Amino acid sequence: MIFINYKFRHLRNNFEEAAVDYSGLTYRTWRSVIGSQHWGSRCGSSMAEAAFSSIPPEDGKLLGVQSQPGTAAEKFTNAFLKSSLPQLKGEEIESMMLRQAVILQYTRPNRTRGKKTKAKGLNAKERRELKVFQLKPEHQKYELFLPLHELWKQYIIDLCNGLKPGSNPQTIQQKLLKADFHGAVLTVVRSKCPSYVGTTGILVQELKHVFKIITKEDRLKTIPKRNSVFSVEIGDFVTHIYGSKFELRSSERSAKKFKVRGTIDL
Template sequence: TKTFIKNHIPKTDHVHISGASMKRLSLSGRQVAPKKVSPRKRKSHLNLKEKRELGLYNLSPKGLKYSEFLPLHDLWLQYMREVLDLKDFEKSRKEINLSDKVLEAVNLKLTKADYHGAQIKVIRSRCPSHVGIEGIVVMETKNVFKVLGKDDTIRTIPKELNIFTIQVDKYQLTIYGKYLCCRSSERSTKKIKNYLLPDL
């Protein structure tokens, strides 16, 4: 109250009190509006652990037919024709030698390519039982190809231990599996040194 204030301040300041309006002051300080907590955005993709738990990396050994994957192989051939730019390659192939930049570019494209749907064959291996295995790649992981053979059997082939051939139209290409030991999605963006390129 005014009386209380007058009793506790010098008389010389009383004149300022009489003309001033009394205001309520908040002892708790300035009120801060609470922050709005935005709902957490739901991730749009599964991580590796979740994919494994869902069984996305497990192929049933039964029920898959080689004939059903031939359309996938046809799509892969179309994809590789574009990746390798075979029309331009055909025009200049007579002038190509092992030191040409054109061949080096083809090697790089092969290293970065996706092999889901490719028809591959093992021609050399540290494991003799792998030699001669061929089929369509139905799954590719960091270290292995899972290949579906004409007998409708899925076989798991380690990349590092084997040398493969693939056929794109009239071109037979030889690929060293040890240079493909990473996921296809990583190979497409990973910078690869020239000395790691596979041989044709």
């Protein structure tokens, strides 16, 4: 870049007196670097003569360079281009120099990218060993889940557009089939196991086959869905859940299409 800046400074003053050694460059390469098309055809020949002439001795001492004959300069230039652009062949370098200026003596530093380690989650066995989904005894308090119940009631009211007296029961039932019941107050109204009938509490965990509810006596009870019928009160509305048809995870139930049946057995 020193040679180019020096050449332009002298060319602006006097094209015929400028004397920078560009004899090693071919005319096409020199034209792409200098950009003689910006100076016009008349001054282009003068620039070529000035560029291919030798550097005066006093200027060579000032710049710290030594003038070379045409053949030596050409060999040096070709070797310098090959070493600066090792990924390109000679024909590719020549073709590229015809179309654009190339910045030499600069290489982009190689950035070493480390392998990204993804966070590995726990498998089912590890979750069981750590008891991730088990409610601790000190947390088995009915009062602790009352705020959750209030949030659930507001969630259901918003989901069913206010639960107005004139609402269509079938539309509400379709929305409740895909709703989240964590926080709802469930009551077992029918079951093949008589000891489950009458059990009431807030739903704290829903699994594929069971409901886990906390009663007012601060007791955590696990009620199987199969062969049981549950009732849910939402304001003036009362809906029934047939557990045998509800044996799905809550995430799977939200995407399932339920078929309407006339009668459902336990």
